[in-house]
Amino acid sequence: MSRFILETADLSMEFRPPRKLLQPARPPVRAVEGVDLRVGQGEVLGIVGESGSGKSTLAKTILGLYRPSRGAILLDGKESRWNSRRQARRERRAIQYVHQDPGAALDPWWSIGRTLHEALIIHGEKDAAQRNRLIDTMLEAVGLSPEFRKRYPHELSGGQQRRIGIARTLILKPRIVILDEPTSGLDMSVQKTVLTLVHGIRREFDLTYLFVSHDLSVVRHLCDRTAIMKEGRIVEIGDTASIFADPRHDYTRTLIAAAPSLHSERLAARPSEKTEEHP
Numbered sequence: 001m002s003r004f005i006l007e008t009a010d011l012s013m014e015f016r017p018p019r020k021l022l023q024p025a026r027p028p029v030r031a032v033e034g035v036d037l038r039v040g041q042g043e044v045l046g047i048v049g050e051s052g053s054g055k056s057t058l059a060k061t062i063l064g065l066y067r068p069s070r071g072a073i074l075l076d077g078k079e080s081r082w083n084s085r086r087q088a089r090r091e092r093r094a095i096q097y098v099h100q101d102p103g104a105a106l107d108p109w110w111s112i113g114r115t116l117h118e119a120l121i122i123h124g125e126k127d128a129a130q131r132n133r134l135i136d137t138m139l140e141a142v143g144l145s146p147e148f149r150k151r152y153p154h155e156l157s158g159g160q161q162r163r164i165g166i167a168r169t170l171i172l173k174p175r176i177v178i179l180d181e182p183t184s185g186l187d188m189s190v191q192k193t194v195l196t197l198v199h200g201i202r203r204e205f206d207l208t209y210l211f212v213s214h215d216l217s218v219v220r221h222l223c224d225r226t227a228i229m230k231e232g233r234i235v236e237i238g239d240t241a242s243i244f245a246d247p248r249h250d251y252t253r254t255l256i257a258a259a260p261s262l263h264s265e266r267l268a269a270r271p272s273e274k275t276e277e278h279p
């Protein structure tokens with residue numbers, strides 16, 4: 001078995017703009033270019049870069065939403081090919097994605113209980129009693145009482161919506177969780193609570209994280225290693241502490257210099273379970 005839970009080799013993904021009648025063909029957008037990653041079991045890898053650098057496309061290609069235009073994705077050392085979205089979804093069940101804005105991803109007409117039940121049904125859990133047990137366990141894991149089953153998305157705060165997004169992901173028993181800007185749009189204290197939760201459940205559920213963010217202060221305190229992305233390529237990757245202490249690439253230096261939050265020390269300490277606030 002491979003030492004790495006996830007690897008990518010020369011992974012590339014380009015978007016081809018649709019051809020318009022009587023207009024010259026436009027060049028493809030090379031969103032991800034030749035990305036080589038090796039992620040160990042239990043590791044938290046941060047993927048950082050400015051808007052448009054390709055972070056989300058890389059994450060979604062790994063998830064299986066896009067067919068790579070080149071390169072390979074390996075899970076536990078075994079290549080995961082892309083024949084169709086459906087096949088990729090089946091094969092890559094071990095990878096789950098926490099949406100940037102879980103509120104928008106929740107059906108406004110469905111109670112939280114129904115949303116969680118449906119997720120389990122889609123993933124093949126036929127036993128209703130077992131579904132109920134799992135839902136209670138997951139709500140508890142994200143710090144919400146069973147009473148939240150009856151609530152609707154518009155009855156939740158932003159922080160509670162993130163918790164439900166995380167619960168819906170955990171219920172599918174992933175091994176790798178892709179967190180795409182998990183704290184964007186939240187105020188500072190809620191950000192901290194969500195990060196504390198994310199940090200705590202990693203150990204509890206033995207998860208590996210790909211943490212996509214443009215917030216360097218969050219990445220600095222949460223990620224074991226950090227990859228810096230620019231124009232679809234990884235320009236620098238290494239231990240987070242070394243990257244911040246001794247950035248090698250000019251672009252990394254520019255990103256660090258341009259991050260005001262790094263100087264304000266607003267998330268100075270690694271989140272710990274002790275600081276968990278319950279909603």
Ligand SMILES: Nc1ncnc2c1ncn2[C@@H]1O[C@H](COP(=O)(O)OP(=O)(O)OP(=O)(O)O)[C@@H](O)[C@H]1O
Binds near residue numbers: 015030031053055056
């Ligand atoms: N579905 C799509 N069709 C065409 N081009 C796309 C599509 N999705 C992304 N792109 C392009 O691919 C490039 C990378 O975009 P991507 O969303 O991956 O960047 P990002 O680093 O995640 O940005 P952000 O931080 O703003 O989310 C951009 O040039 C973007 O315009």
